[in-house]
Amino acid sequence: MVEREILEGNLHLTYRKDLDILFLRWFRVPDSAQLRQGYLQALELAKEMKSAYWMFDLRSRGQVSPEDETWLLQTFFPRVEEELGYQGYFANLVTPSHYAYIRDVVGLEYLEKYGKIIKLGIYTSEQDAVAWLLESRANR
Template identity: 75%
Template sequence: MVLVEREVREVLESNLQLKYRKDLDILYLRWFRVPDSEQLRQGYLLAFELAKEVKSAYWLFDLRSRGQLSPEDEAWMLQTFFPKVEEELGHKNYFSNLVTPSHYSYIKECIGIDYLQNFSEQSKLGVFVSEQDAVAWLLKSRADR
């Protein structure tokens, strides 16, 4: 079991960068390759642990290399991950999602930008194709808070 966990962690670490920028108070999660379901969920849960540790409410998810999710993983994100963050952190969180133009079109047509922007009182989600716009939205969200 320990060997499997270590192997999963090594693969995950080569797929994912987690970094907290204290100067901006933004937690960055960058995918470098398409993860499988287990890696995806572990990656987001690791980001959640880091957010708890640094007490950040501002997240930037760089999804350009991660790609679109399977319907099961999409459901896990929306029905399990975000509610877990809300419940355990107990404060408003801002999730800025950086995507490719084709992923943006998919989100717009199949999920709905309005749906994500109004996801819940505790979780605010923005979707952007420019990292500058993604960061600016987070900084503006902090100023409006």
């Protein structure tokens, strides 16, 4: 059951009330401005829906520039923590090559211990990502 949906350019935002998950799916690689605008739109929708569970489908988005990666880790996620003020779970669905980059360059351990109230998961299977979100909700 879709409660709220936004389709704009290369981004599709969907809040599924039945799963209590906000889905952010990229259709193609965004430029820096589109990327930042898309994530901020997702934050606004999450606040509106009071969603704590997010699924970022990054397979078509691909890797971002080092500047945008820094923006995500040092600006966006801290802003999410500040504005939401409650535990948030972010499943990131990536390609195998993107997973290898995250594992080797960013570090899975770094992301696992990323924030005080933000939990980040990296997955190559949508089924595993959704299962992690649902399990996180059950254990909350």
